[in-house]
Amino acid sequence: MTSFADLVPGAVLKGIWYELLSWELDPTPSASVDAVAMAVILDFAGATPVRFHWDLRPPVERLATGPRESGGPSPDVRCVDVSARWGRLIGLALDGYTLSFQDTDGGLAPWACRLHFREGDAHLVVALGEKLADEVTYIPDSLIVTDSRSVAVRYRPPAARSSAWGSVDH
Numbered sequence: 001m002t003s004f005a006d007l008v009p010g011a012v013l014k015g016i017w018y019e020l021l022s023w024e025l026d027p028t029p030s031a032s033v034d035a036v037a038m039a040v041i042l043d044f045a046g047a048t049p050v051r052f053h054w055d056l057r058p059p060v061e062r063l064a065t066g067p068r069e070s071g072g073p074s075p076d077v078r079c080v081d082v083s084a085r086w087g088r089l090i091g092l093a094l095d096g097y098t099l100s101f102q103d104t105d106g107g108l109a110p111w112a113c114r115l116h117f118r119e120g121d122a123h124l125v126v127a128l129g130e131k132l133a134d135e136v137t138y139i140p141d142s143l144i145v146t147d148s149r150s151v152a153v154r155y156r157p158p159a160a161r162s163s164a165w166g167s168v169d170h
Helices: 149-154
Strands: 012-021 033-036 039-045 050-057 060-065 077-081 094-104 107-117 123-128 130-132 135-137 143-146
Touching (some): 012 033, 033 130, 050 143, 060 123
Antiparallel strands (some): 012 077, 033 143, 039 050, 107 123, 123 143
C-alpha cells in the first residue's frame, strides 16, 4: 500500500519505533541519520500508527505505509522504542507532510516523506536508503531517518525529482 492517508494533520506524535533485524545494533543517539532495515512506526495519539517501509512491486520500488504483508518468509525482527532519541518531536502535532518522487519504469513513485510539525521548525524525514561509511546512499531496500535539513536537502538519488526534503506538500 502506498497511501499516506493515515498521516492526519493535528494528530499528536506520542512515540517512534524502529523495526530492526535481530542482529542490528540500536541507533546511536548522537548520529544525524539512523539506518533502519525494516520499518519506522510513528505512533499518534487518537490515530492509527503509521508504518513506513520499503515496497517492491516490480518494476516499482517505493516508500510505502501499511502493515507488514503476510505470506512468504518472515525475517527475525525486533521493535525498538526510539522515542527518547526523537524526544523533541514527541508531543508535537503533525502539520502535514511532503513527498519526494522518483521516476521508475512503472511511473512516479514516492521515495521520501518529510513530516512537518506545527510547533517550531520541527521535521522528520523518512526515506529509502542506507548509510555507508556515515554517508547516505540510495540503496532502496531499507530506510534512513533524519531531522537534519542539510542532510535531507543534499540527499537526492539520480532518478529523484527532488531531494529527500521534498517538493509536494500535503
